[in-house]
Amino acid sequence: MTIKLCKAAIEGAMVATSFAETRLNKVLIECGPDTEVAYPDTGYELPLISGLEGTKVEKAGDLTRILNKFKSNLTHEYDFENAKKAGELTAIAAEIIEALKYIGDEDPYEDEIYTGFIEDGVLRELGVSLVDGTIPGIALIIGKGRSSKEVADMVTDLQGKGILTMLCDEVIEQLIEEDVKVGLDYLTVPLGHFTQVIHIVNFAVRAALAFGGEERGDYEKILSYIREKINAFVIALGEPDEVRVSAHLAANHLGLPVITDYEGIEEEIDEWYIVEQDYEEMIQLGLELKGIHIEIVDIPVPITVGAAFEGEQIRRDDMYVEFGGQRTPAFELVKTVDKDEVEDGKVELIGPDLDEVEPGGQLPLGIMVDVYGRDMQEDFEGVIERRVHYFCNYGEGLWHMGQRDINWVRISKEAQEKGFTIKGIGEILYAKFKSEYPSIIDRMQVTLITEEGEVYDESYQEAKDRYKKRDDRMKELSDESVDEFYDCLLCQSFAPDHVCIITPDRVGLCGAISWLDAKAAYEIDPTGANQPIELDGVIDEHKGQWEAVNERQGKESGGKIEEVNIYSLMEAPMTSCGCFEAIMAMVPEANGIMIVNREHGGETPVGMTFSTLAGTVGGGNQTPGFMGIGKTYIGSDKFIRADGGLGRVIWMPKELKEELEDDIKKRAEELGLDNFYDKIADETVGTDSEEILTFLQEKGHPALEMDPLL
């Protein structure tokens, strides 16, 4: 059938709207207008509606007015502009249809492989990868491909490129057929079928709200944000029906080009709706249309290497061999050497390879990475060494955990079957390091040791010496011991007003960028996202305010923020982007503060979940009393020094508390707070401020005796 795009999109919107209206009215009749409507774990209600319209929808009864409002866009003038508006209406209808499925059902897709709504936590977690380029773009594939094999090849290619791939309709099952790894862990997200495609749209809208700091209902700004900041394109496979065409036009409306393999499109729309039969070319077109550049690194290993596999797990039964993990001796070390000590590109294996172990076997493993670079500094060793973890995990069928000499590596049976060998680990590290750090690594060699003996022992001893040296250096490193801080503008591609100030005592709020990371990043790219701030003009050392820092803040936030106290939550605190590891919030009743981490799903003493709370900070705004932080900041002696320090902390989720137990105890001891760790309430005590207050009083929590917070 020949499809006239604009007419089909408008008719599709008529169908979608009427269907949404039917479903909605049924709910209104059966459950009443006061029925609660909400997606799980989000601070943005029904995000598409919150974003484009501004209403914080809570009840089914709110939806009638919203649908009616967008319906007025329907017209019979079939042109591109009207078709895009119709697409928007279809999107609103889909948001309503999907949201209604969540009434009385936390997870309507529980029994399915489909994700349905994607929680805020995932968005915030992916935020860092999206801004630092680990994920260079997003592809949405919808429909059903010519053959499962071709779809599988397409997605594997995208995985190798690190593209976040969202899937809707039968392409999901086609990938299952071909055993392509599907799931959030593989950046290959099976949204579901039909209207479930809306979950990528509400994901994008939340990026505008969470990172962009746009206001709910600021229609133009939110659209501009999505159009400009979200590097996404749509691959539409097979013959679309009118509702799908309407969804495609909704994508166009949001700035996403659509590339289809369906030949029956009467007329293409330049730059926006393009017919292309060749699947490889479809991807290429998508990347080009959104200006996504991908550096292709050819790595001589028989497995796919890409960020998509970072989250892949290899279970015991699927593992061919493992190293370390307290089962065998293992360690990894990156060290700087002289230029004649290194043969660039050399990867050497000392000891047995995979063919000499039984499936399910174990071997020791020493990973020695020798680097030489004119601009390399010893300080960067640790920074680079931590990348071993990420790069190993990029390999499909390769799994890495831990660091230093508590590392743990697995190679899957699948990878072994494809012909992967232990040397492949070295090949991956060499290729990735050389491409990611071209300015500081000139030469590099990797030695992998898989047998115990003299060589292993010598190397391990060397590693231990280096670890100790680094630890000593880290102990010295503090805000007082350096002359410069760094700013971090990495998130500005997403959160244009936010500026992170990174100090030795205060890690970036994403938790991913420490002062040393920032320093290394500056060395690698002197014009990049991390720039030094010479610490001139102390204004208030206790609160952490410097003229130089204020100036930088002002400049980089476009004049929005003029003053920042690095060690305060209550007075001119630092802004947040959106991908913070944890949030601090004041609890006035207890004269203290609570901290909740991203992983915690439950309620908190301020009456909001992490997701809801996260919705109130972020977007580059200064919100005294609320702030996003990186977890390690909590153990620092600068931690909200201006507001009373660690002693203010009255509540944390148990999991977070246990994770930071050593740091908290150590710091409490320094502050002379007796038994402080046990005085911090958690969810087992309660989330109700009265319950907590009773607990704090019983325990004699120091915050109760401090100066009033407000």
Added chain:
Amino acid sequence: MSFEDRVIDPASEEMLQIAEEKGHESCFSRYEDMTPQCGFGAAGVCCTICLQGPCRVNPSDNGKGNQEAICGARDYTIVARNLVRTIAGGAANHSGHARHVAEVLREVASGKAEDYEIKDEAKLKNMATALGIEIEGRETNEIVKEVAEEAISNFIGYHGEEVSWLKTAIPESRYNLLNDCDVIPQGINDVIADSMHRTAMGVDSDPLNLIFGGLETALSDFTGCAMGTDLSDILFGTPELVESEANLGVLEEDAVNLVVHGHDPLLSEKVVEAAKRLEDEAKAAGAEKGIKISGICCTGNELLMRQGVSLAANYTSQELAIMTGAVDAMVVDVQCLMPSLQEISRCYHTEIITTMEISKITGAKHIQFNDATAGADADTIVKTAIEAFKKRNAEVNIPDYKSKLMAGFSVEQIVAVLEKVNADDPLSVVTDALASGDIRGIALFAGCNNVKTKQDQNHLKIAKELVKNDVLCVATGCAANSLGKHGLMIPEAVEEYAGEGLKKFIGQLSDAAGVELPLVWHMGSCVDNSRAVKLATALADYTGLDLGELPVVATAPEAMHEKAVSIGSWAVTLGLPTHVGVVPPVTGSTLVTDVATNIAEDVFGGHFIVETDPEAAAEKLIDKIDQRNWMLEMKAKAKEKVEG
């Protein structure tokens, strides 16, 4: 005129030759005269609903002609309204049939219809239980009364109350989906009335809202079908395996040929009884072989299923039956009766006897059939036939073509056969065969003949292709009639046409049952399409799947009647991919066409497949079955991954 282009049935071909020689008209010749048919009407964009019309709009968006009717209605509104009215027509037919049976049942309970009795008490009790009616310790008559009243109450929805019969026939998951989509009918008659209301000038113009109204109406049609089947079983017995014959060759030169035509078993069952009573009278009148009853359309199917009465003709051959000169009387009730019957009968001695108040033919003899005097009315009809026999004068030309067939495949009968293979777990016999691939899926053949296709050809070609590919085929209505007269409902056809897997499956059942089963299973009349749904529902309940997931499809290769449109619409709504071999008048709206053929699948799982080429249609149906199986396989694989 070349008859080979019109029919593949040699009996029909022979009769058309005679018609031409004698200068008789037939639906085939009238169709020829009618072409080319109106393009606007064919596309569904002609609106005659109000007196300002007729309006017809240009269905293509090319800037020419009128895009809007006088009132402003666009293509999609006009097409959708016409479609809904067609569905309402179908629903009124099927539910009218059911209503009549329900009324008789009530009269039986109150002793006002002495000529009827309850034949299947077990089914009565099953239905009562399914409807939530207490059976323990109650007199049969009390149960009958309550079941009948429950049935009748389904016609008038007390405000907000859903029809109760629907729930007994479909899986819970499907019921919930239909409820979410707000298409559960609240009273069969109310919905039909609503359809007329909403499609009137100046009411509903939202195409999807109209279509959903149409689907609700179609579900009221289904409710009527299910009720019609269930109550007829209670009243006349649930069909069991039976052997008979089909095609014009079943007419007997030396017998009084009484043909029953239409859809209502209430009359025809009585006619069969009366014929037995009056056998001697017929012989006395000179009919050596007494009285031969045979059927046309679904009245024929009803009698075949329960009494083994043979089938004389399906829809497009009804006029040809009279032209044999051997039909002494044709007694008709409702639906699919060509008004031309009377005109043709004037050239012969044949008496056309109408019997129903709402279904008369100008010039035909009318003998009013009353439930309270059913037996006596039937006697009068049979006697009229005997009288007519005496006047037989013209030469008799009975084509020497007929085929044996087996029928009687009610769900109860099928389960009884399956129990012979596995007494404890009968349905597993089918699900195992589906899982092993012995049978690839199940296809329901339904619907009519239509002069736009070569008579019977689509039915036959598609069926042969499906069975060759191991699809188990069941059939109803004129589709069944067609497959029966062409020899697909005999055991020998299994060897000749079935694929290896299907052969194995039917062979296994035949061995266990101790009776050779036929290739295609005759499930009854057009209301008995509900039997096919109940079979699928049993499989769905057994596997925990929904109708929208099973490898079950439907096809109406030669659809003609409004009822077929209605059946097709509920088949889609219940989740079945449904093929239609004739292009319905919806193509004038891309929106309506797209909803019917594509978007419906996203919402209901089922959708229409419009394909006039039978080979291509068979391929699409098999492809659909394969897609369903593939989807089930992939979902299972995904589940393994999620759980693993």
